[in-house]
Amino acid sequence: LWGAITSEPRGPMDVVTQLGATYVTGLAVLPLIFFAQYRARRYMLSRTRWRGLRFAMDAAAVGYAWRALLYFGLSIVTLGLLTPLATFRLEKYMTDRMWYGDAGFEQEGQWSELYPAMKHQFIAVGVLLLGGAIIYFGQAVGLGGTVMFAGYLWLLFGFVYYQVESFKYLTARKVLDGKVRFTSNASSGRVIGIFVLGAILIAILAFVLSMVFGALFGILAASSGGFGMNGDGDGMGIFEGVGVLVVLIAVLGYLTSLVLIGALVTVFISAPILGHYVDTLRVENAGPLEQIRQRAGDQLADADGFADALDVGGAF
Known part of the structure; x- marks a missing residue:
């Protein structure tokens, strides 16, 4: 097996x-x-x-x-x-x-009141089924494929729309101490705009970074004798002289790219979307907040490590 x-x-x-x-x-x-x-x-x-x-x-x-x-x-x-x-x-x-x-x-x-937030997902499924029907019954692969591609894009929009609208609904029905309420005016269009713009900027920066590392790698590889055979024909030219440095830079470049892209996602996508949610959040009937008092702090030292991150006690 x-x-x-x-x-x-x-x-x-x-x-x-x-x-x-x-x-x-x-x-x-x-x-x-x-x-x-x-x-x-x-x-x-x-x-x-x-x-x-x-x-x-x-x-x-x-x-x-x-x-x-x-x-x-x-x-x-x-x-x-x-x-x-x-x-x-x-x-x-x-x-x-x-x-x-x-x-x-x-x-x-009520959970059933979240169904209106799924309307674009339902429409997208209908478009996908239409595209499949055009391909299967009409034998129009090009037209059907175009319709299905539009359906996939619509489905992605529907997913974001559901996330934003469900957040707004759930936020509007959260109650603190039975009196304080909240509202959110988050926009699915704004969230999608932040994501698309951030993805474009990250793609551009990733391309520039890859070109820089590629040029540096090519220069060092050329100076170390290239990727071909060395003078003795043993095929180890790339690993002689500065060849080891070439490999090291390639590995470091790859790891740096992973870390940098993760940081760019936070800067251009995650943080702006979170900021949009925070900026559009409002507190209703804030007067009773004055009556709320401090509570004893919770001991959460176990949350500092994954081995103790579960509420089951002990570690692995």
């Missing part, structure tokens, strides 16, 4: 075995991802203060993980139709365990 998983597929059964192993591995990682999602919010809240009062969150990552697995499975089985249920119930689970000072949050609303 191990040989069938790790070797090149020799038949249909090997392909099925490798696909099964891949999906099993992915499913095994999912609980850790859901653990991390809950603990990440809890950790950030414990390090956040507003008006001098700290936020907090109950230790309940285990309950969140198995619920997330359940709702994630329901969404897959229903081909995404129960995605609003998963979104609402998981957000409610976390919100109902959040605190600001000695006041608790509560998530109100």
Whole structure:
């Protein structure tokens, strides 16, 4: 079995075995991802203060993980139709365990009211089906392919639209201490604009960086005798003289590019989108905030390392 998983597929059964192993591995990682999602919010809240009062969150990552697995499975089985249920119930689970000072949050609303936020996804699926029908029944591959490409783009827009609109709905129905409410005026168009502009800038900078490293690599490779044979015909010219430096620069350039691109994503995409959400968030009926008092700080030393990041105690 191990040989069938790790070797090149020799038949249909090997392909099925490798696909099964891949999906099993992915499913095994999912609980850790859901653990991390809950603990990440809890950790950030414990390090956040507003008006001098700290936020907090109950230790309940285990309950969140198995619920997330359940709702994630329901969404897959229903081909995404129960995605609003998963979104609402998981957000409610976390919100109902959040605190600001000695006041608790509560998530109100109904999961079915998130369906309007999925309208563009439904339209996109219809466009994709239309494109498939044009190819299958009309034998018009070019036209059908164009329609399906438009459907994929529409589906991506629909995904962003759902994220923004569901955030706005859930935010408007969060209540703090039974009195304080919130509203969000975030725009899906603005979020998409930030993402597209950021992706273009990152692509340009990545291209310039690759050209610089490529030119430097070429110069050093040429000065070390190139990639061909050396004078003795042993084929080691690239590793003589400054050849080792060429390889070292190539490796460092690759690692630097990974780190730099990650930083650029934060600067040009993640941070501006987060800033847009923050700038469009408003507090309604803020008067009762004056009555909220500080609460004892939570001990979250275990959140500083992945081995202790789960609410199950101990380390691996």
